[in-house]
Amino acid sequence: MTTVEATRVSPDWLELRESADAAARSTELVGHLRRRLPARGRQVIHDLGCGSGAMGRWLAPLLPGPQHWVLHDRDPDLLALAGVRAPGPAEDGTPVTVETRRSDVTRLDRDDLAGATLVTASALLDLLTEDELHGLIGARAEAGCPVLLTLSVTGRVVLAPEDALDSRVAFAFDAHQRRTTQRGPLLGPDAVDTAVDAFRRGGARVVVSSSPWRLGAREAVLAVAWLNGWMGAAGEQDAGLAADAALYRRRRLREARAGRLAVTVGHADLLVLP
Incomplete structure (x- = not known):
């Protein structure tokens, strides 16, 4: 069993995916959320693992009234970027x-999270261990506020046109997403089901909405970057696959660059209500 360190998220990757993330996130859940937030006063919104601050740039214009965003990240460079590119x-x-x-x-x-009226995070749940998830649930319970968790991977990937190796690459990638780190096994594509069960056992109501990426010709640059990461992680997990899929990799990247590959990457958004 491999043990690995957490990796730094590239600002370039966050910039590349921001528009696809915005298009995928569930506005239906925002509608539910608006009805549960305090009608008066300032919203204090804590964004966990904020990266470059894209979640705030998407959500702040969808909510009325004064807002104060508290952006949390361990990467000082990303925090500086998020502070400069403020939401609103x-x-x-x-x-x-x-x-x-x-x-x-x-x-x-x-x-x-003291004083929070809302906690948000994007593309975070699948990077947590089960213990870390329970820590987040406990902190949310103390705050007693709603939580909006967007873009957690579900393990569903569909490529069109199909290829016989698609399922093997997807299986290896999912195993890589569940890999063991120094913090413990990551939840990966099990994160959504695990989180829904844990929040509900704690007495919260959870609403789930599908939020897939749908990448076509207009998103070819993102599709190429995603394919490189997807196939690279799968090859790390399955050494035999790295050798078997050399032609597959070149073909898929050529199709993506030419705008001839449609990619659907499954995600889910969760709204947790006290």
């Missing part, structure tokens, strides 16, 4: 304020 204004034109906090969101305690 709000839906009704109200200015949005921001503060950044360098913190490890896998080690939250009861004070870190």
Whole structure:
């Protein structure tokens, strides 16, 4: 069993995926959320693992009224980028304020989310271990506020046209997503089901919405980058696959660059209500 360190997320990758993320996230869940937020006063929104701040740039304009975003990340460079590219204004034109906090969101305690009216995260759940998930659930319970968790991978990948090796690459990639790190086994594509069960056992209501990436010719650059990462991780997990799939890799990348490959990557969004 391989043990690996957590890897740094590239700002270039976050920039490349931002528009696809925005198109995929569930606006239906935002509608549910709006009805549960306080009608008056300032919203205090904690964004966990904020990266470059894309979640705030997507969500802040969908919510009315004054908002104060607290952006959490352990990467100081990403935090600096998020602080410069602040979200807002709000839906009704109200200015949005921001503060950044360098913190490890896998080690939250009861004070870190004090005063929050909403907690958000994007593309985070599948990177957690089960213990870290329970830590997040405990911190949320202390805050007693809704949580919006978007773009957790589900393990569903569909490529068109199909190829006989698609399923083998997908299987190896999913195994890589569940790999054991120094923090423990990652949840990977099991994250959504595990989180829904854990939140519900804690007494919360959870609403789930599908939020897949749908990449076609207009998203060819992102599709190429995603394919390289997908096949690279699969090859790390299955050494035999790396040799068998050399022709497959070249063909798939050629198709993606030419805009002849349609890629659907399964994600799910979760809205957790107290």
